Amino acid sequence: MAIIEINGLSKTYSVYHKREGIAASIRGLFHRQYRSVHAVRQIDLQVDEGEFVAFLGPNGAGKTTTLKLLSGVIHPTEGTASVMGYVPWQRQTGYRRQFALVMGQKNQLWWDLPAQESFRLHQQIYQIERAAFEKTLDELVELLNLQGLLGQPVRELSLGERMKMELVAALLHSPKVLFLDEPTIGLDVVAQHNVQGFLRHYQQQRNITIMLTSHYMKDVVALCRRVVIITEGRIMYDGSLSGIIDQFGGHKLLTLQFSDEAPVDLKNFGKLVEVQSPRAKLRVDRSSVANVLGQILSKYNLVDVSVEEPPLEEVIAEVFASVNGMHEAELNKQQVLRNAGD
Amino acid sequence: MSESPPSYTRVLAVLARNSFVRDMNFRGNFLIEVITAMFWMTMMVSFYLLIFQFANEIGEDTGWTKYRFFIFLATTMIINGLMQAFVLPNAAEFSELIRLGNLDFALVKPIDTQFLISFQRVNWSGYANIGCGIALMIYSLIHLSHVPSWLEMSLFVVYVTCGLGILYSLVICLASTSVWMGRNQSLYNFWFYITTFSRYPMEIYRGPLGDPLRLIFTFMIPIMIAINVPAQVMAKGLGEAESKLAVFGLFATMACLAISRWIFGLAISAYRSASS
Amino acid sequence: MPVTSVNPQTWWTIFRISLEERLVYRADFALGTLMRFIPIVTQVLLWQAIFEALKGDDVAGYQYNDIVAYYLLVLIGRAFSSMPNLSEGIAQQIRDGQIKKFLIQPIDLIGFLLITRVAHKIVYYGIAIGPFALVFYLCRGFFSGWPDTVTLAGYATSLVLAFLLGFFLEAFIGLIGFWFLEVSSLLFVYMLINYFLSGHMFPLAMLPEPWASIAQAIPLQYLAYFPTQVFLGKIQGEMLTWGLTIQLAWVICFAILCRIAMHYGVRRYSAFGG
Numbered sequence: 001m002a003i004i005e006i007n008g009l010s011k012t013y014s015v016y017h018k019r020e021g022i023a024a025s026i027r028g029l030f031h032r033q034y035r036s037v038h039a040v041r042q043i044d045l046q047v048d049e050g051e052f053v054a055f056l057g058p059n060g061a062g063k064t065t066t067l068k069l070l071s072g073v074i075h076p077t078e079g080t081a082s083v084m085g086y087v088p089w090q091r092q093t094g095y096r097r098q099f100a101l102v103m104g105q106k107n108q109l110w111w112d113l114p115a116q117e118s119f120r121l122h123q124q125i126y127q128i129e130r131a132a133f134e135k136t137l138d139e140l141v142e143l144l145n146l147q148g149l150l151g152q153p154v155r156e157l158s159l160g161e162r163m164k165m166e167l168v169a170a171l172l173h174s175p176k177v178l179f180l181d182e183p184t185i186g187l188d189v190v191a192q193h194n195v196q197g198f199l200r201h202y203q204q205q206r207n208i209t210i211m212l213t214s215h216y217m218k219d220v221v222a223l224c225r226r227v228v229i230i231t232e233g234r235i236m237y238d239g240s241l242s243g244i245i246d247q248f249g250g251h252k253l254l255t256l257q258f259s260d261e262a263p264v265d266l267k268n269f270g271k272l273v274e275v276q277s278p279r280a281k282l283r284v285d286r287s288s289v290a291n292v293l294g295q296i297l298s299k300y301n302l303v304d305v306s307v308e309e310p311p312l313e314e315v316i317a318e319v320f321a322s323v324n325g326m327h328e329a330e331l332n333k334q335q336v337l338r339n340a341g342d
Numbered sequence: 343m344s345e346s347p348p349s350y351t352r353v354l355a356v357l358a359r360n361s362f363v364r365d366m367n368f369r370g371n372f373l374i375e376v377i378t379a380m381f382w383m384t385m386m387v388s389f390y391l392l393i394f395q396f397a398n399e400i401g402e403d404t405g406w407t408k409y410r411f412f413i414f415l416a417t418t419m420i421i422n423g424l425m426q427a428f429v430l431p432n433a434a435e436f437s438e439l440i441r442l443g444n445l446d447f448a449l450v451k452p453i454d455t456q457f458l459i460s461f462q463r464v465n466w467s468g469y470a471n472i473g474c475g476i477a478l479m480i481y482s483l484i485h486l487s488h489v490p491s492w493l494e495m496s497l498f499v500v501y502v503t504c505g506l507g508i509l510y511s512l513v514i515c516l517a518s519t520s521v522w523m524g525r526n527q528s529l530y531n532f533w534f535y536i537t538t539f540s541r542y543p544m545e546i547y548r549g550p551l552g553d554p555l556r557l558i559f560t561f562m563i564p565i566m567i568a569i570n571v572p573a574q575v576m577a578k579g580l581g582e583a584e585s586k587l588a589v590f591g592l593f594a595t596m597a598c599l600a601i602s603r604w605i606f607g608l609a610i611s612a613y614r615s616a617s618s
Numbered sequence: 619m620p621v622t623s624v625n626p627q628t629w630w631t632i633f634r635i636s637l638e639e640r641l642v643y644r645a646d647f648a649l650g651t652l653m654r655f656i657p658i659v660t661q662v663l664l665w666q667a668i669f670e671a672l673k674g675d676d677v678a679g680y681q682y683n684d685i686v687a688y689y690l691l692v693l694i695g696r697a698f699s700s701m702p703n704l705s706e707g708i709a710q711q712i713r714d715g716q717i718k719k720f721l722i723q724p725i726d727l728i729g730f731l732l733i734t735r736v737a738h739k740i741v742y743y744g745i746a747i748g749p750f751a752l753v754f755y756l757c758r759g760f761f762s763g764w765p766d767t768v769t770l771a772g773y774a775t776s777l778v779l780a781f782l783l784g785f786f787l788e789a790f791i792g793l794i795g796f797w798f799l800e801v802s803s804l805l806f807v808y809m810l811i812n813y814f815l816s817g818h819m820f821p822l823a824m825l826p827e828p829w830a831s832i833a834q835a836i837p838l839q840y841l842a843y844f845p846t847q848v849f850l851g852k853i854q855g856e857m858l859t860w861g862l863t864i865q866l867a868w869v870i871c872f873a874i875l876c877r878i879a880m881h882y883g884v885r886r887y888s889a890f891g892g
Contacts, residue, residue, distance in 0.1 A: 073446045074614045089614070093347065096452035108447040112364045121360060124353045125453045153367075374803040381807060385814050392824055393668060396677045401667030535656040542660055546667040551659065 003177065003209050004047040004070065009079035010233075011040040011065050039065040041233040042079070047211065052203050054224035055213040058320045062233040063213035067179045070211070071101045083177055097126060100170035104182035107166055109154045115165040116150040119172060126173035133172065140168045144198055160191030167198070180212040184219055196222040217313050231320060241312070249315045252289050254282040256296065257304035269296060278303075283310075348453050354461055361464035375467035379423075383474045386415055404545035405578055411543070412482040413577040418541050418569050419475030421505050425513075427468025429506070430533075432460050433513040437520035445613055456606045460514065479576070490576060497575045501588065504595040505568030509537065511602035512565060518609035540565040543573070560587075564594040628725070629733055636737035654746075655753055658693065662686050678824040684850070686760040688821055690753070691849050695842035696818060697746065698777045699784030701735065708792025709801035712887070721884060728789060728876055735785055765851055772858045776845040779865045783840055786872035793876060796883030817843025837868040 014036060040062040047053055055063040068074045070081060072088035072095065081088060086095035109118040123133045141147060144164040154162060163183065170178065183199070184192045200223055203210055214220060220227060220241070227244060229237040237244060254270070256262070258278040266272055269292045270284035284292050289307060296302070365372065390411060393400075400406040406414065436459050439445045448458050483490065490498070516533060539559045544566050547556035559566040571591045574584045662685075669682040680688065708731070711717040720727040765773070791808060795801045813819055815838040822833045822843050833839055844861060847853045853861055 068446065071446070071450050073449045075611070091449065093452045096450055099450070101446065101450050103446070106444055106446070110360060110364065112367055113360055117356075117360045117363060121353070121356045124356050125348050125451050125458075127348050370800075371803075378803065378806050378810070381810055385810055389814070389819055392820065392826075395826070396675075396824075397668045397671045399671055400664070402670045404667070531653055535653040538657050538660050542664055546660075546663045548663075549666065552663050552666070555659070555663075 002046040003049040004045070004081070004083050004211070006043055006045040006066075006070075006081045007079055009040055009043045009066070009069060009081055010038070010077045011062075011069060011074065012077045013037045013039055038233050040069065040076075043230075043233075043235055045228065045235065045238070047209060049209055050203075050207040051226060052210045052224045053212070053226045053228060054220040055211065055228050055230055056215070056220060056316060057213075057230040059215075061230045063230055064181050065233075066230070067101070067181050067211065067213060071099070071179055072096070073101075097173065098175055099177040099179065100173070100175040101179045102166055102170045102181065102183055104163065104180075104185035107154070107162065109162070109165055109169060111155050112153055114151045115154055115157075115168070118154075118169060119150075122169055122172050128173055136172055136174060137168070140171055143201065144168065145194070158191075160187050160194070163187060163191070163195060164198075167195070171202070174206070176208055178208055178210045180210060180214075182214055183212065184214065184216055192216070192218065199223055217316065221312065229316070229319060236319060244319070245309050245312065245315050248319045249286070249310050251283050251285050251310060253308040253310055254284055254289070254293065255304075255306045255308065256280050256282065256302060259301040259303050263300060350454075350457060353453065353457075357461055358464045362466055365466040372467050372470075376470040376473075379419075379470035379474050382471075383419060383478060386419075387412070387478070390415065400543060401545050401548075404543060406543050406545065409482040409485040410577040413479055413486075414543055414569070414573040416475045416479035416482060417502070417573040417576065419471050419478065421502060421509070421569055421572075423468045423471030423473075423475060424502070424506055425468070425509055426471060427465050428461070429510045429513055431463040431465045433517040435459075435463060436514070437517040440517075440520040440609070440613055445610075449610070449614070455610060456514075456603060459606075460510070483576075494575055494579065497580070497588075498572050501572035501575060501591060504591050505572060507595040508564055508568045508598045509540075511598035512536070512563065514602045515605045518605050521609045521612045536563075537565060540569050544570045560590075561594075564591070564598065567591045567594055629729075632730060632733050633737045636734040654693065655749065658689050661689050678821065680821055680823070683760045683762075685821070686757065687850065688846060690757055690760070691846040692818055692842045694750070695777065695780055695845045696816075697743070697750075698739075698845075699780040699816075699841035701784050701788040704731065704735065704785070704788040705792035705801060705805050707731075708789060709795035709799075709805075712793075712795040712883075713799055717887070721887075728880060731789060732785060739781070765849060769848065769851055769854065769858075772853075772862065773845060773849045775862055776840070776848050776865060779862065779869055780841050780845055782869045783837060783865065783872065786869060786876050787837065787841075790872055790876050790879055793879040793883055796879065796886055812838055812841070815839065816841040817846065837872075840865045840868060 039060075043062075043066065055066065057063050065074070069076050070083055070088050072091045075089050084095065084098060086092055088095065109115055119133075119137060122128070123130075128136070141150065144167065146161065146164055146168070149157060149161055149165075154165065157165065167183070180199075184195055187195065196219060199210070199212075202208075203223075212219065212223065225240060227237070227239065227241055228235055229244070237247065239247075251270075253273065256266075256279070258280070260278060262275055262277040262280045266275070266280055266282060270282045270288075273281040273283050275281075282292075293305070293307070297305075390408075394408045394411075398407060400411055439448065439459075448455055451458060513533060539555065544556055544560065547553065547559075547566075556566065567587065567590070571584075571588050574580065575588070578584070580588060665682060665685045668677075669685075677685075708717075708727075717727070720730065764770075791805060792801065794804065798804065815822070815833050815836065817839060822830065822839060825833055833843075844853070844865060848858060848861070
């Protein structure tokens with residue numbers, strides 16, 4: 001059963017266009033220019049209960065905007081969405097009690113106070129019963145290894161510890177749906193790893209629904225089975241991680257270990273990635289792998305061979321790049337059409 | 343988890359407590375606030391002492407003689423102190439939240455957003471001004487050999503609260519404009535300048551310039567009521583004219599609060615459809 | 619200490635950038651200028667009420683009309699001598715270490731601040747002259763005609779000196795930030811005293827002794843009270859020359875104090891590693 005349903009959701013912003021120079025700033029006193037930014041365009045998405053979905057996309061692709069729409073923080077320009085049967089932007093109390101929003105770049109804890117004071121405030125705002133509150137808090141503190149830090153002012157905590165505290169604050173009322181915006185941004189590898197481990201464990205144990213945006217591939221690989229790629233406000237891909245490579249990874253990597261020196265004519269078979277004789281790495285079109293391998297085997301003596309998928313990051317980077325390319329091509333096309341029309 | 347709305351008094355208690363704990367981190371500021379509040383009081387009192395060297399009362403037959411006028415001054419200080427403690431820090435925070443696009447966390451909480459925004463912080467050092475105001479009031483009452491009755495004292499409290507309500511409404515409306523005007527440093531200046539009108543007895547607003555001002559700031563933006571009514575209660579007692587004004591004050595407070603709620607709502611929805 | 623060996627081009631660039639920076643805050647500007655006149659209105663009404671009760675008597679040589687003229691002129695004095703954010707700005711730069719920029723680059727901090735301040739003021743006057751002219755035109759009845767040329771020249775000089783005095787005085791307070799990190803409370807007290815003893819709140823002639831002599835002896839009166847007295851013709855001839863000389867002496871005194879504070883402040887700053 002779908003817990004989140006999005007149909008034709010769009011969000012367009014008007015942005016003030018600032019210009020430089022004295023004359024322009026004087027003109028700006030009287031007249032301002034605005035331009036429209038299409039942050040999200042016609043998104044359709046369904047998420048089932050208990051899913052852990054990752055939003056991937058370059059900066060400004062519309063990931064955060066989508067999360068904000070689903071949190072009811074902003075209004076859409078067009079389209080519908082329902083989360084647990086609620087329309088998010090109606091901001092019904094019943095809805096706001098049941099989800100949580102965590103943003104890696106913003107904090108909601110009182111900066112100068114120990115985190116526990118902020119938690120107590122949440123207890124009152126979310127009407128959590130004392131016993132339940134204490135039980136949940138203990139559990140979360142245990143899972144996140146925060147013992148002894150509750151009494152320390154938030155400003156004295158490390159970035160990682162602060163992020164964990166933010167997670168605790170968000171989970172105290174046991175939300176059914178959790179929106180995570182870049183939860184590991186700026187954290188060191190160990191802290192990232194801890195946060196990932198916690199999220200995985202917590203999600204499996206409680207079977208809550210989580211939507212996460214990130215540009216760290218590692219977060220995504222570690223946590224999500226389902227990935228949604230957004231670029232320029234549109235959904236480019238929606239499916240499993242491995243599916244991305246199937247769909248977008250147009251090549252494979254061959255690693256060849258020769259018995260003698262690596263031959264010089266290897267570049268005729270594909271793109272040479274690196275040569276450290278007697279070892280060579282070759283990038284070959286997916287469709288011609290068997291063919292190329294056959295030819296090499298028949299011509300040279302090989303000690304070892306391996307065929308690998310290209311790294312996920314690379315594939316995704318290519319997807320993003322291809323979108324940009326398409327975008328440019330489209331612009332060029334429009335330009336040509338317009339010129340033709342003149 | 344219960345479905346009942348959160349207990350607003352409990353949330354308020356936690357907020358006040360948290361603010362107190364935080365302010366205690368900066369005890370040095372507390373002392374400075376006390377000193378500056380006393381300094382301010384000394385200056386205001388000296389200025390009017392200077393004036394009362396030359397005149398017996400402020401305006402002809404207004405009844406604002408020296409110590410009665412000091413009661414007015416004391417009321418001003420008490421209300422200013424309360425504003426500093428409860429309202430101004432929250433309004434400043436609110437316009438910052440809007441400007442930096444940080445309102446999100448407040449919006450997702452299952453509690454009235456205006457309530458949460460309006461009471462998030464209590465600046466306890468505002469109490470320095472309140473304390474000074476009360477001291478000045480007691481001093482003036484002793485000089486007038488007037489012991490206020492229980493009725494007068496409770497009316498005073500009621501009308502100080504109304505005054506706060508009116509001024510709060512104005513501030514929250516001003517802070518809301520940050521949604522449309524962006525960076526808005528004039529906000530505090532505007533607040534300071536506009537409330538200047540409330541800081542003098544309304545009897546001084548006479549003549550071709552004064553009359554329209556009195557009418558505007560009594561009936562359109564009723565800030566003159568904020569200090570004048572409680573000060574009159576304490577200094578002069580309620581005559582017929584004053585009673586009418588006092589009754590009007592109650593309605594004005596309600597109207598102001600309703601309007602501020604409406605404008606706050608507009609600001610929130612503008613924020614929600616604008617860029618973050 | 620950095621030497622002021624920068625060419626005019628650099629100063630011109632600094633000047634231009636500050637001009638642009640100022641022009642950006644559009645809503646602020648219009649509102650800010652208009653609102654400056656609000657407190658005047660209440661002060662005028664307050665005095666009107668006081669004079670009504672007095673029935674024709676004067677207060678320390680001031681009639682009702684003189685008082686109104688006084689408050690209007692004080693605003694002009696303040697427009698020259700007040701330096702919003704100057705001290706806070708300097709103290710802030712010292713606190714967060716931005717001041718290092720000026721210790722490394724061949725630009726003199728005080729010169730830089732003076733130039734930007736002049737730019738800010740010029741933009742301010744450019745916009746404020748409209749409302750000011752309007753208000754003075756409407757209130758022309760409170761004045762007894764234009765003063766003579768000598769008085770006007772003296773007035774103009776005293777305003778320029780008031781600007782410089784305001785600048786160096788507040789810059790000096792900001793530089794105290796080298797020794798006390800928290801200058802803001804000191805500044806608040808200074809502002810209060812300034813408000814009282816520069817003549818902003820009332821004509822200083824109303825003060826009883828010994829306060830009148832104290833107010834005469836300290837430099838604050840030159841920020842607003844003195845120029846206003848000059849315009850109103852209450853200080854003339856030899857007294858005018860003498861007054862302007864003392865005002866100039868205070869300017870030089872605080873300019874030197876700024877240099878000294880900067881010199882020792884920087885030395886202290888480098889010694890402690892900032």
